[in-house]
Amino acid sequence: xxxxxxxxxxxxxxxxxxxxxxxxxxxxxxxxxxxxxxxxxxxxxxxxxxxxxxxxxxxxxxxxxxxxxxxxxxxxxxxxxxxxxxxxxxxxxxxxxxxxxxxxxxxxxxxxxxxxxxxxxxxxxxxxxxxxxxxxxxxxxxxxxxxxxxxxxxxxxxxxxxxxxxxxxxxxxxxxxxxxxxxxxxxxxxxxxxxxxxxxxxxxxxxxxxxxxxxxxxxxxxxxxxxxxxxxxxxxxxxxxxxxxxxxxxxxxxxxxxxxxxxxxxx
Amino acid sequence: xxxxxxxxxxxxxxxxxxxxxxxxxxxxxxxxxxxxxxxxxxxxxxxxxxxxxxxxxxxxxxxxxxxxxxxxxxxxxxxxxxxxxxxxxxxxxxxxxxxxxxxxxxxxxxxxxxxxxxxxxxxxxxxxxxxxxxxxxxxxxxxxxxxxxxxxxxxxxxxxxxxxxxxxxxxxxxxxxxxxxxxxxxxxxxxxxxxxxxxxxxxxxxxxxxxxxxxxxxxxxxxxxxxxxxxxxxxxxxxxxxxxxxxxxxxxxxxxxxxxxxxxxxxxxxxxxxxxxxxxxxxxxxxxxxxxxxxxxxxxxxxxxxxxxxxxxxxxxxxxxx
Ligand SMILES: Nc1ncnc2c1ncn2[C@@H]1O[C@H](COP(=O)(O)OP(=O)(O)OP(=O)(O)O)[C@@H](O)[C@H]1O
Ligand SMILES: [Mg+2]
Numbered sequence: 001x002x003x004x005x006x007x008x009x010x011x012x013x014x015x016x017x018x019x020x021x022x023x024x025x026x027x028x029x030x031x032x033x034x035x036x037x038x039x040x041x042x043x044x045x046x047x048x049x050x051x052x053x054x055x056x057x058x059x060x061x062x063x064x065x066x067x068x069x070x071x072x073x074x075x076x077x078x079x080x081x082x083x084x085x086x087x088x089x090x091x092x093x094x095x096x097x098x099x100x101x102x103x104x105x106x107x108x109x110x111x112x113x114x115x116x117x118x119x120x121x122x123x124x125x126x127x128x129x130x131x132x133x134x135x136x137x138x139x140x141x142x143x144x145x146x147x148x149x150x151x152x153x154x155x156x157x158x159x160x161x162x163x164x165x166x167x168x169x170x171x172x173x174x175x176x177x178x179x180x181x182x183x184x185x186x187x188x189x190x191x192x193x194x195x196x197x198x199x200x201x202x203x204x205x206x207x208x209x210x211x212x213x214x215x216x217x218x219x220x221x222x223x224x225x226x227x228x229x230x231x232x233x234x235x236x237x238x239x240x241x242x243x244x245x246x247x248x249x250x251x252x253x254x255x256x257x258x259x260x261x262x263x264x265x266x267x
Numbered sequence: 268x269x270x271x272x273x274x275x276x277x278x279x280x281x282x283x284x285x286x287x288x289x290x291x292x293x294x295x296x297x298x299x300x301x302x303x304x305x306x307x308x309x310x311x312x313x314x315x316x317x318x319x320x321x322x323x324x325x326x327x328x329x330x331x332x333x334x335x336x337x338x339x340x341x342x343x344x345x346x347x348x349x350x351x352x353x354x355x356x357x358x359x360x361x362x363x364x365x366x367x368x369x370x371x372x373x374x375x376x377x378x379x380x381x382x383x384x385x386x387x388x389x390x391x392x393x394x395x396x397x398x399x400x401x402x403x404x405x406x407x408x409x410x411x412x413x414x415x416x417x418x419x420x421x422x423x424x425x426x427x428x429x430x431x432x433x434x435x436x437x438x439x440x441x442x443x444x445x446x447x448x449x450x451x452x453x454x455x456x457x458x459x460x461x462x463x464x465x466x467x468x469x470x471x472x473x474x475x476x477x478x479x480x481x482x483x484x485x486x487x488x489x490x491x492x493x494x495x496x497x498x499x500x501x502x503x504x505x506x507x508x509x510x511x512x513x514x515x516x517x518x519x520x521x522x523x524x525x526x527x528x529x530x531x532x533x534x535x536x537x538x539x540x541x542x543x544x545x546x547x548x549x550x551x552x553x554x555x556x557x558x559x560x561x562x563x564x565x566x567x568x569x570x571x572x573x574x575x576x577x578x579x580x581x582x583x584x585x586x587x588x589x
Contacts, residue, residue: 056435088435099302099475101428101485109425113436118418145483165436 007034008067009169009200010055015064017047017054023062024050025224032202037195037214040204041236042221048204049091051221052173056088069169086113087167089158091174091204103149103157104142107133110161132163135190137183152179159187169200176207184210209237273505281402282394282461282504282514288409289454289461289470290500294478294492295416296454297471299447301479302427308345308448309468311360312455314367315341317464320389321374330389331404331456338452341367346448350441392463392515394504405457412450412457423447424485461500462515470496473522480526480533499525 010032017025025047032038042048053059055066057073066073069085087110108121108129115125133142136156141149146157159175176184188210191201195214208215218236220228273279300306319337323330341363348359375386388396397405416423426433426443434440451471458467478491503518510517 058431058435086436088432090429090432090435097302097428098304098479099298099427099485100479100483100488101424102483105424105485106428109421109428109433110436112422112425112438117439121421143484148483161432 011067016062047224085168087162087170089172110164132160286500290496293470294474294496313464313467318370321371325378342448342452394514
């Protein structure tokens with residue numbers, strides 16, 4: 001990309017994020033420019049999800065500043081049009097619950113931020129929903145109850161929901177967990193298409209392989225801190241989990257859960 | 268035709284219209300409550316509304332309006348407590364339940380003319396005493412509930428289906444949840460003369476429970492629930508006239524009857540479907556696709572997959588034998 005004036009889409013400065021008052025992510029500085037494709041790697045429990053939820057305003061930001069698309073993310077004050085430009089695939093394996101809903105109905109809910117406060121779905125909106133379903137190869141299942149789909153298919157429906165708003169920034173938390181090889185390849189292809197459209201992507205993943213061609217930058221999270229930030233290295237593709245090195249050689253196993261210490265010490 | 272015959276009585280005409288309104292509105296609000304796993308919240312609001320009714324009897328104000336104020340206030344309180352998330356929503360709900368009943372009974376005993384027996388009409392419904400003025404109030408309120416929830420159905424669906432996602436993309440989650448709480452409170456008050464405050468939730472929940480047995484999309488569920496709500500209301504009210512039984516209980520028993528029938532019907536349907544699809548393995552373990560290991564064969568406009576010597580073709584969520 002030869003953008004003369006880099007435009008930060010995501011900016012975290014000295015950010016700690018946590019639950020209640022316990023920080024899980026510590027003192028993170030991360031600036032992502034428009035058009036970047038960032039892979040976030042790290043072991044289970046290292047804080048990847050917390051980082052992502054923090055920058056979306058879903059987890060508590062304890063210190064520092066977070067900006068998304070040039071606007072501060074905080075407890076409140078995020079306007080609707082802002083949301084229209086964000087796509088989010090949460091790290092959850094299943095959707096659907098007590099009330100039946102089809103893939104199309106769930107994916108359509110991803111289009112809502114585009115419609116404003118009370119707007120209706122128009123022809124173009126329906127087309128975007130159909131295209132999003134097609135992009136994840138779920139067209140034959142579009143009008144099936146989402147609860148009747150397999151776990152991997154449900155993941156793909158959630159990806160479609162994020163795509164439906166045609167976002168400028170797409171944040172995906174393990175989009176390919178439990179997704180088969182063919183669909184991972186398909187996802188990599190749609191990611192490549194999005195990159196051409198100038199979409200900025202932040203992808204938390206344990207399987208960076210299929211995405212290696214499009215990822216422009218890798219961030220490795222270790223124990224809530226950014227341990228590596230730079231180009232994707234071959235070693236990260238091979239290892240099932242990019243942060244392998246950082247953990248196997250961790251000299252103090254207990255330090256992985258620093259918040260346990262006071263409790264242990266106190267007893 | 269018995270229902271036609273009923274229409275010659277003024278009070279029955281009003282009763283049937285009131286029943287129709289409740290049958291329409293309650294399942295619409297209920298579907299979102301079921302989706303949010305708040306099936307019992309209508310009961311909580313019913314209890315709070317009782318305190319409102321008692322306050323009306325005590326002060327001489329119209330009980331419908333005092334009940335409305337109490338229920339809406341309770342609804343907002345419950346929702347705000349849930350949103351803060353610190354204290355358990357369960358406990359907060361329990362406090363409102365008990366507070367509502369206790370407040371209602373104590374308030375009514377303070378009234379010079381009142382005894383707890385005065386509350387019976389509200390607890391169990393007294394549809395035939397619905398006045399013309401009541402009916403106009405109910406019609407307006409039910410109309411507001413219906414129009415608002417149908418206009419915002421997609422948004423209420425999104426927020427109930429996945430609140431975290433809704434929040435991430437900037438949907439006004441708290442406002443929508445508050446709105447749903449207020450719509451629930453209004454529905455409770457509209458329904459209290461028809462089914463009574465103790466059975467209020469039944470009309471919100473049972474039609475949806477029935478629809479869930481039969482439907483595979485949100486849209487179909489909503490339509491089926493509303494249709495069921497209307498049918499059981501009208502059938503229950505008509506029957507209560509002939510059998511001289513209370514309308515609320517009769518309606519709810521009808522709904523339970525339909526639920527049992529629907530459950531049986533769904534079981535039979537599933538059995539038949541299983542037979543019919545036995546040709547293609549019912550528990551088709553995997554999804555055919557490029558690289559799935561089964562050879563793909565182009566077949567006119569679609570692709571068949573060779574599966575242990577026979578062909579499977581994809582057909583809306585399952586595989587047919589080809
Ligand atoms: N809702 C929560 N409340 C309290 N603590 C939490 C919560 N969610 C996560 N944590 C803690 O935060 C730490 C980081 O969790 P996080 O989900 O961010 O890890 P992750 O890197 O996404 O792991 P994974 O690869 O398993 O998804 C965990 O050790 C966990 O104990
Ligand atoms: Mg995670």
